[in-house]
Amino acid sequence: MQLSFEAKELLSRHLGSADPAQLQSLIQELQVSAQGRSRAAQHLLDGLMPLLADWQQRDGVARQQALARSQREIAMDEHAIVSATDADGTITYANERFCQINSMPREALIGQNHRIIASGHHPRAFFDALWQTITAGQTWHGEICNRSPVTGCEYWVAATIMPFLDVHGLPVQYISVRTEITAQKRLEQDLAKERHFLDNVTRHMGKGVMVLDLHEHCTFLNPAAEQLLGWSLAQLQAGPLHGRVSPMSGRLAAR
Structure with missing residues (x-):
């Protein structure tokens, strides 16, 4: 015995609003009702069970997706x-x-x-x-x-x-x-102030001034140093200075 389209649609609407406890109760009631009764009742139960199983599977997937979304939201809120x-x-x-x-x-x-x-x-x-x-x-x-x-x-x-x-x-x-990024911006502002100070102090010294960090990256170069070396600060910031200075002349090696 096959369920009509209308019966399946009605059942789907009912199951769509049911929670797992209601669903389990419905299954048990159908099983009890079918025991010892006519073959037609058993056919009805047989027709309903695939729909119930499908609903359970879809409900399980939906719950897993909802849990995953909740976990992602928690992780997002933490960060x-x-x-x-x-x-x-x-x-x-x-x-x-x-x-x-x-x-x-x-x-x-x-x-x-x-x-x-x-x-x-x-x-x-x-x-x-x-x-x-x-x-x-x-x-x-x-x-x-x-x-x-x-x-x-x-x-x-x-x-x-x-x-x-x-x-x-x-x-x-x-x-x-x-x-x-407050700490990062404050560091950038402090570095900008430091560069501005060094630029004002060394601009008219007539001598080249270069500042390197612990990794031998150039962080400051005054105009006199740029003229002596033939490199700009932007060019020197591309990598560490090691290996780029000629040991014989003290000038930067060829580009």
Whole structure:
């Protein structure tokens, strides 16, 4: 006895809303009902069992996929600073790291415009270009300086902002995933200040000055040194200096 299309459709709808406990109970009831009864009842059970088995398999796959997604989200939350906004920039989601770095509870952040963490460091043209990119449905990558509204402390992040579009191709949500790079940016700023200081001190000395790090990479070269060596700082930064200086003349070996 084969189940009609209508019977299969009705059963599928019922199973679609059933949890595993309800499903197991239904199987047991069918088995009890079929025992000692007509052959027609057994045929009915035989027709239902493949549908039940298929539903169990699909439900198991769905649960495994849901678990994998949950694990990925947990791993993401442990590493990244994540927030979501609607199309107007109103915060609709903030993970724990986003709350921590801004020193604000989640309930205080939800409903606020994302401008609440703006630092004022970037010019208007910077954000105009950012919004032009994401409202066009494209992903934006870059570095942003934000500021906690509570502590006033600035922090830098490497950010990826992804738009999610509706059926008409218009953004309805933006997801921002960030990694804090404050320490790296401070190091870069300190190095820039050091180079600026050395440049001012050595520019008019009339002598060549070169600075190497522990790995023999050139980190500074004043104009007199560039003229004497015939190399620019950018050229010397391509690799360690070892082996590039002629032992006889003290000049850099041929390029």
